[in-house]
Amino acid sequence: MGGTGPSEIWFSPVTRVLLLLGLLWEESLCQISRYETKRQPMVTVLEGMCAWVPCNISSPMEYNFKVFPKYGYWFKKRTYEKYDKLVATNDPDREVEIEDQGRFHFVGNPGMDNCFLSITETQKADSGQYYFWMERGEQVNQTYMKLLVYVNVTDLTQKPDIYIPEKLESGKAVTLNCSFPWVCEESKTFRFSWMGAALPSQQKVLSSSPYSEISFIPEPQHHGTNLTCQLTFPGHQLSTERTVQLSVSLFSAQENSSWPLMFTLLRGALMGAGFALTYGLTWLYYTRRS
Template sequence: MVPLLLLPLLWGGSLQQQRGYELRVQESVSVQEGLFVHVPCSFYPRGLWYSSDKLYTYWYQHRSSLVATNDPRKTVKREAQGRFLLADPSNGDCSLSLRDARMSDRGTYSFRVELGYNVQHDYPKKLTLQVTDRTEKPDIHLPEPLESGRPAHLACSLPGCCEWGGHRLFSWVGAAVDSMTPQMLPYSVLTFTPRPRDHGTNLTCQVQRDKHSVAVERTVRLNVLYAPQNLTIGISFRNVTAFRILQTTSSLPILEGEAVQLLCVADSNPPAELSWFRGSPAQTTTPISSTATLELPRVGTAEEGEFSCLARHPLGSQTLSLNLSLVWKSVSQAGVVPAALGGAGVMALLSLCLCLLFFCIVRARRKQAAGRPKVRDGEDPVMGTVTWSSKQKPGPGRPPDQVSLAGDFSPSEKQQELHYANLSFHGMKPRDIQDQEATSSAEYSEIKQTSK
């Protein structure tokens, strides 16, 4: 009688002959580096494994490197520990799961089953695993929209890398955040307070398997809401293309009849609602313009006074005012005409003064010529200067350098006023140095004029 223990084997053997050993698994599977992959698998015949003996399953890489097993007597290779996971084989499940795929995991894999020491079978069908470069980018979850001055929380994660508790090297790069040291985390949460200047800037989340691997990243553009700031008023005049920019409340003189355009500009996100008012705006005041531009085609007395630009925004409003003061054309022209006449008057007055001066000089010359005595021989008639010729000799007892002309006039003429004249001696021979020094102190002689 056949032992009862052998019946299952015989039955199983006959079953194997009928159905054979079969492995149902994909022949090729591809996964990106660093991601998780699950490969469904089932093996037959299932009825062979109802024995009370322990059933063990094995997955080998390249037929020699054990990467996964439920046999406690076997040890998998170090690089595969904790990354390759097996399903429960009691119901014929040979599924294989791999997390944190690496380039070294590429290759062919074979499956083996054992039932104690009696049944051992290697399935000929193979599994080919392809590991490719990482192309999938991390995901960034951020609240929309961001608001200036209010803290925000941004989360970055890499799909498929952390289903089994894996960690990656996360870092953030952008103008809105300070530099930080990358950290090994299953995912990263960034907390920061956005500012108006952060609007429109880029924020990047980078993920690496380690410091030596290539980083994958995703970049988002920040949308930050903020109230109006830097409110300005631009002013353009007729035939003038340039603008005058005002950032504070001020006064501006405008010529009567001038055409003026006022432009209000506010920096905000979203754009503020701009409008113009006469005087200070109030809730019940109706704007004179509901756009950023205010046209004043012809400035007159009605346009004098205060104009205000109001920038309305859900996060706050801002106002800027401008005072227009009218300059009359008559006043302006009255200032120009006297200025022109004044320039011509100065030139005419200067010409008149020169004519009078010339007339006085001529008249004085004539009077002087009428009161002079006749010129004698040898005398120079210019300015009463007496010139002596070298032929004349001084009288005895008189020094040669001083000549008194008192003897030539009547005694009554001695009472007249004394005049001085410069005496020049022409044709005289040079004397020695002592004589020249003696005569240098007597350059003038007393002369009394007489009238005939």
């Protein structure tokens, strides 16, 4: 009856399967560790605007995880609390806190090797460190990857731009434009307000577009007065504005265009008067001599 040699170890079929799975599992962990992420170390955004955190995952070609479902999680680090705060995920079984719902959006797709984060209507409290965590489905849910990025929300110092002609003509209607291109498409409704002595009344316009316009007829008394375009964000105690000084021509375009004709007529009248005076003096001179 033959036995096994001193260098041979016998394993049952079940044990062999378990050992094989263990080797495959170890290899998968090694492969995951070779994942790389490409991201910016800091993202700076104006308060009330939108922040876009770019994030891309680069995986080795010989080990493709697209066949497994992937879930991504963006967390904000908490300094004085035990657990960090989940702000965005594509995992349907996880929820973010109520105050962050609707503002933080995980718009990436880990299955397509990207992990973008979008933050709308940023607040000063949003400043801090964020990191991304990825899981690869239930079968190997211990596999993960992290990255760290700092989001810096600064004061809203940017002002709207007002497009206005250098000279306004009295009595002629004009349309002015006010724009604030830093507002992102995901922002909720904000409000433009126009104020100034040249306007019949203060005008407020709710808008989802970063542009607003107003029409009015300037008069001579509006010369040197101020016109203000103000942008207000209803969800914040936040606003920004720009003020310009109107320069109104004292004469309308029609009046300005009639001046050359008036000068021509005046010059003709003076020439006529001069001719008549010369003729009269000449006639008087010869009459006296005779």
